[in-house]
Amino acid sequence: MQDPIVIAKKAAGEKAAELIRPGMVVGLGTGSTAYWAIQKIGAMVKQGLEIRAIATSEASARLAEELHIPLTTFAETQQLDMDIDGADEISEQLDVIKGGGGALLREKIVAFHSRQLIIIADQHKYVPVLGGYPLPIEVIPFGWEVTYNRLQQLGCKPLLRKKQEEIFITDNGNYIIDCAFGTIKDPAETNAALHHIPGVVETGLFVQMAHTVVLGYEDGSTQVLQR
Numbered sequence: 001m002q003d004p005i006v007i008a009k010k011a012a013g014e015k016a017a018e019l020i021r022p023g024m025v026v027g028l029g030t031g032s033t034a035y036w037a038i039q040k041i042g043a044m045v046k047q048g049l050e051i052r053a054i055a056t057s058e059a060s061a062r063l064a065e066e067l068h069i070p071l072t073t074f075a076e077t078q079q080l081d082m083d084i085d086g087a088d089e090i091s092e093q094l095d096v097i098k099g100g101g102g103a104l105l106r107e108k109i110v111a112f113h114s115r116q117l118i119i120i121a122d123q124h125k126y127v128p129v130l131g132g133y134p135l136p137i138e139v140i141p142f143g144w145e146v147t148y149n150r151l152q153q154l155g156c157k158p159l160l161r162k163k164q165e166e167i168f169i170t171d172n173g174n175y176i177i178d179c180a181f182g183t184i185k186d187p188a189e190t191n192a193a194l195h196h197i198p199g200v201v202e203t204g205l206f207v208q209m210a211h212t213v214v215l216g217y218e219d220g221s222t223q224v225l226q227r
Ligand SMILES: O=C(CO)[C@H](O)[C@H](O)COP(=O)(O)O
Pocket: 029, 030, 031, 032, 033, 034, 085, 086, 087, 088, 097, 098, 099, 100, 101, 102, 103, 104, 107
């Protein structure tokens, strides 16, 4: 029997992919939920759908290539029609924490230049207030120790992300510090405060960027929320 969380993620990913129309330039998100959207897009392309896509990570680019989804770049196209990406937490205001998979910088660039950001997630990611999930922050390796200290002074418990004892390196050659805030009462204010710290490249706070959220449930149903 399939894992209920996988059923929920797959339902959300596939539902969002169905919103794609011919000719669109589409952002391909990163993570285990975006995986299902990309699989569905691959199947739609195989059936004749003509689109171009920009991937938010090297991993998603590789998956797209395997599925023969035509990829483009910002050198060729400056605007995307739709971006479909996962989330680590979604608030009732549809603010989002992303970056659990470490792709937050490219994810935010792609989302910022998309006419529509569709966030896909299983039901458990939908929470009354953000902050239970430690906020991923991409930082420049130079001086990360002092960046870390400043993050701590902002009231979070920071942790340098590691992968099997080694420092985790993003697709952009940077580090990630996961900042446990507990509660983020004002996401816009927190995001602005974080951006004041030199060395912070980007945060995983996507404030009022999502236009639509597709939640997947463990019975395979979905719920669509609009901002
Ligand atoms: O932001 C992300 C990667 O940087 C992911 O979208 C987020 O971590 C959710 O991942 P998953 O769908 O595997 O739960």
